[in-house]
Amino acid sequence: DVKVTQSSRYLVKRTGEKVFLECVQDMDHENMFWYRQDPGLGLRLIYFSYDVKMKEKGDIPEGYSVSREKKERFSLILESASTNQTSMYLCASSSPSGREDTQYFGPGTRLTVL
Amino acid sequence: QKEVEQNSGPLSVPEGAIASLNCTYSDRVSQSFFWYRQYSGKSPELIMSIYSNGDKEDGRFTAQLNKASQYVSLLIRDSQPSDSATYLCAVNLPASGNTGKLIFGQGTTLQVKP
Numbered sequence: 583d584v585k586v587t588q589s590s591r592y593l594v595k596r597t598g599e600k601v602f603l604e605c606v607q608d609m610d611h612e613n614m615f616w617y618r619q620d621p622g623l624g625l626r627l628i629y630f631s632y633d634v635k636m637k638e639k640g641d642i643p644e645g646y647s648v649s650r651e652k653k654e655r656f657s658l659i660l661e662s663a664s665t666n667q668t669s670m671y672l673c674a675s676s677s678p679s680g681r682e683d684t685q686y687f688g689p690g691t692r693l694t695v696l
Numbered sequence: 697q698k699e700v701e702q703n704s705g706p707l708s709v710p711e712g713a714i715a716s717l718n719c720t721y722s723d724r725v726s727q728s729f730f731w732y733r734q735y736s737g738k739s740p741e742l743i744m745s746i747y748s749n750g751d752k753e754d755g756r757f758t759a760q761l762n763k764a765s766q767y768v769s770l771l772i773r774d775s776q777p778s779d780s781a782t783y784l785c786a787v788n789l790p791a792s793g794n795t796g797k798l799i800f801g802q803g804t805t806l807q808v809k810p
Contacts, residue, residue, distance in 0.1 A: 613796035624802040625740075625784070632795045672739055676796040683728045683788045683796045687739040 605673030
């Protein structure tokens, strides 16, 4: 079974802090994604990566950056956390050579910025 | 125009009834279609994927795809209270190449009443 893990289930940070959210997958997937999910707004894509060191902006990249130094790990960075970044953050991975485009999600990190 | 549209609900059905969830999409060349279930506070989990026109059955779940009408649906037979969740429809984005991007609908909330 595909396993996607995220470093924290719950996280509380203060405004202005630098925040790292880590995601690791164990299925050798090429593609990895970061979403945020807010009530009434659905899943919104922040950034994605289709290969090591490759990244592309999603629909809402402002205030975020990402890092993919190794194939299995995709990190989301909030350079200076703000209260409007309080949200559920979901990581997902997929493989173009697997079941076509199926994305597998991690358990999510609920981030609160005070 | 939204790329993937779902009725947000809530859709309320009695226990044992058939629940019918619908989704329309705008990209005519999409090839991969997915239904995810998301319990409150949890991450989305894949229920079914469908790639060809027609029906695909898996236990109590049946996915139906009609590419000519750009319509995909999910039927849940013998609905149980444990089926109460939000159901997300997702469609691939062929223009994104091998990046594996999916477009998600906002989800339909299903309530199964005992």
